[in-house]
Amino acid sequence: MTTSTSDQRHLAALIDGEPGPGGFDEAIRAAGQDAALRDRFERGLLIGQILRGEPMLSGARAISGRVAGTLSNEPVMLLRQRKPSSRVRPINRPAAALALAASLVAVAVLVGPSLLSGPGAGGADPILADAADGSQSVEGASDAVEPSLVAQWSMGDPADSTELDALLVDHRERASASGLTGFIPYAAVVGQSGVR
Amino acid sequence: MSEREIDQALVERAQAGDRRAFDLLVLKYQQKIAALVGRYLRDSAEVLDVTQDAFLKAYRALPGFRGESAFYTWIYRIAINTVKNHMVAQSRRPPGDDVDAELAEQMDLGTPLRDSGTPEREALSDEIAGTVQAALDALPDDLRTAIMFREIDGMSYEEIATAMDCPIGTVRSRIFRAREAIDKRLRPLLEG
Numbered sequence: 001m002t003t004s005t006s007d008q009r010h011l012a013a014l015i016d017g018e019p020g021p022g023g024f025d026e027a028i029r030a031a032g033q034d035a036a037l038r039d040r041f042e043r044g045l046l047i048g049q050i051l052r053g054e055p056m057l058s059g060a061r062a063i064s065g066r067v068a069g070t071l072s073n074e075p076v077m078l079l080r081q082r083k084p085s086s087r088v089r090p091i092n093r094p095a096a097a098l099a100l101a102a103s104l105v106a107v108a109v110l111v112g113p114s115l116l117s118g119p120g121a122g123g124a125d126p127i128l129a130d131a132a133d134g135s136q137s138v139e140g141a142s143d144a145v146e147p148s149l150v151a152q153w154s155m156g157d158p159a160d161s162t163e164l165d166a167l168l169v170d171h172r173e174r175a176s177a178s179g180l181t182g183f184i185p186y187a188a189v190v191g192q193s194g195v196r
Numbered sequence: 197m198s199e200r201e202i203d204q205a206l207v208e209r210a211q212a213g214d215r216r217a218f219d220l221l222v223l224k225y226q227q228k229i230a231a232l233v234g235r236y237l238r239d240s241a242e243v244l245d246v247t248q249d250a251f252l253k254a255y256r257a258l259p260g261f262r263g264e265s266a267f268y269t270w271i272y273r274i275a276i277n278t279v280k281n282h283m284v285a286q287s288r289r290p291p292g293d294d295v296d297a298e299l300a301e302q303m304d305l306g307t308p309l310r311d312s313g314t315p316e317r318e319a320l321s322d323e324i325a326g327t328v329q330a331a332l333d334a335l336p337d338d339l340r341t342a343i344m345f346r347e348i349d350g351m352s353y354e355e356i357a358t359a360m361d362c363p364i365g366t367v368r369s370r371i372f373r374a375r376e377a378i379d380k381r382l383r384p385l386l387e388g
Binding site: 014167 | 197205209230234247251252325332352375386
């Protein structure tokens with residue numbers, strides 16, 4: 001194989017640590033293809049070592065050939081590829097724990113009250129439920145609820161109906177003005193007053 | 197690119213499976229590592245065997261090399277450990293006075309190593325050194341100055357260009373031609 005001057009210059013620049021743009025790849029390619037060029041590279045390094053008065057062992061020149069010969073019978077060593085880790089990285093652990101805790105608190109706040117209200121409630125107002133079926137009331141509870149309060153939202157009463165309509169109209173007006181959404185405006189307006 | 201950056205680039209190529217890159221690293225450091233091993237072992241055949249073993253161990257350990265130290269520092273330590281293990285296996289007392297790798301790099305391991313195997317080897321080493329010196333002396337001034345700035349003073353192409361008041365391309369060419377001229381005299385001696 002004829003060694004091109006260009007390849008020689010790439011390897012010479014590599015010896016000097018100044019391969020230039022693209023020169024590094026070219027030097028490796030050229031050295032890999034041309035044994036004479038590799039020898040020239042080795043002699044170039046040796047010249048520098050001798051000029052600097054560095055130790056020189058004539059037999060050591062054979063080491064690269066011996067190493068390459070041994071390695072040719074071995075599988076190519078590849079850098080271990082990093083596998084995607086199945087466990088949470090340490091840096092994410094606090095954030096993950098916080099998110100989990102927040103989720104549990106949210107579930108507890110939203111679901112907890114309905115669970116605590118008992119299986120017979122079915123989400124209905126316990127006061128109204130008691131009024132509909134006194135037999136399912138907790139012992140003593142029916143005595144604690146005043147009949148006037150139980151009947152206060154009865155839509156059969158024209159006065160209640162009129163008052164509730166007025167409250168709903170008032171709520172719509174305020175809710176649209178406040179810009180608030182969700183339960184907040186409703187709760188502010190339709191709160192059950194204890195005194196009528 | 198600095199020396200260390202070039203080595204790291206070669207290491208990364210070798211880690212990706214490019215054996216040619218590792219070959220270049222061996223070519224680059226075989227003399228230094230053999231000289232290091234030669235400080236502990238007298239027999240030149242043993243020196244070569246242990247040096248070879250050190251490079252093989254380095255290659256096999258290459259996937260774990262993360263570049264936190266220079267490649268030379270890393271291979272230096274592998275070589276020291278290989279020598280120690282070799283001496284223990286031979287029932288000899290291993291070296292206990294490790295020289296710091298970076299320090300050794302700066303000091304070039306003290307005095308130049310002599311081929312201690314045979315008188316013929318010593319004579320060859322002397323002849324090689326003499327030939328290189330004679331070839332250097334025979335160079336035209338501009339070529340000799342350029343290669344001495346580079347090899348002895350360690351100056352970059354840019355620094356040499358400034359010092360010699362010429363373009364970087366001219367510096368590159370002068371160093372290349374100087375090496376070619378020395379190599380022309382050295383090659384018959386090494387291949388003969």
